[in-house]
Amino acid sequence: MSDVDKVITKNTKIVSVTHISNVLGTINDVKEIGRIAHNNGALMVVDGAQSVPHIKVDVKELNCDFLVFSGHKMLGPTGIGALYGKEDLLNKMSPFLYGGDMILEVKFKDSKWNDLPWKFEAGTGPIAQGIGLGKAVEYLESIGMDKMKEYEEFLTEYALEKLKEIEDVEVYGVDNAKERSGVVSFNIKGIHAHDVSAVLDREGIAVRGGHLCAMPLVTQVLGQQSVVRASFYFYNTRQDIDNLVRGIKKVKEVFHGH
């Protein structure tokens, strides 16, 4: 965060930042980053794929110019997501896809684009996915996003505490559960992430192993070949974390023999 001021300059056109890191779980202060971006005349684009499903997100509060999120990370269908954009910016933009419903009038030499949002929704949309995503949003709202954050904090705090107690386990990211979301990335010294996840899989524990689509962060910042990531949502319990701890001990047994 301390470097943001130096990285964003008057030459910056667009600042694109993830709201919550899918590797470290860090919640970035995108409101402050956006303020710095705007002071330099740049546009602020937020990747909300990890934040919209887990915390309360208010685009007006954040004052971001654009925000994107995806259905499959919030109990919704795959292949659908949403793009939020400030109305005046979207009005200034030209369509990038052409097809049914995105025009008001077509002539031989020119056309008139339809109003927002149809201007950007050419052709037959993914109808089933749209209905599914809508239901997912309703369901998450019925639980309450503040409650969701609070519960994930409770799980994350417990997971951080338990994982750090295990010898040879290295946990990445900030210590304070309040500053992060419910993902915990770690490694067991001397055992490759894929070997860890394969043994955990056999124990009935689903984790992700690898670069997590963030190779520069994993290899250059964390200095690791790969990492293992446990992700929590509101359907997980402290018992799941106890099982993870047991699973990690099993991994160590298989590879270290103790």
Added chain:
Amino acid sequence: MVTESMDTNYLGDEEIYKENILDHFKNPRNFGEIKICEICHSELNPTCGDMVKIFVKLKNGNIKEAKFKGNGCAISMASASMLTEKIKGRNLKEVKKMSEREIHEMLGIHLGPVRLKCGMLSLKTLLKGIEIMEERK
């Protein structure tokens, strides 16, 4: 039990980290370099960062010596260790015909689609190395 009719990716209750795989991982055979050799090639498995470098010395079209270096998961390292043992003394033409089936037989386990890349990395590296050597001729 995996039967003929089942998908080869089906693992069932089979243990992936069998004794021989863990043994080759913990005590790799032929680990090291060959300073002067005909085949020397390295490949990377980008999804997990596994790296294997294979060195092969030839004599009359046969593999006289094979060594490897690298780092990665147990499957990729054990596979490289076993492969260097398996190809030693064999004819290059035979080795060029090796495929996924032999790797599965060699490891003695069925690998799923994700781990298959780990298991195949050493053979892929060797075959590419042979190809480069033959192009050079």
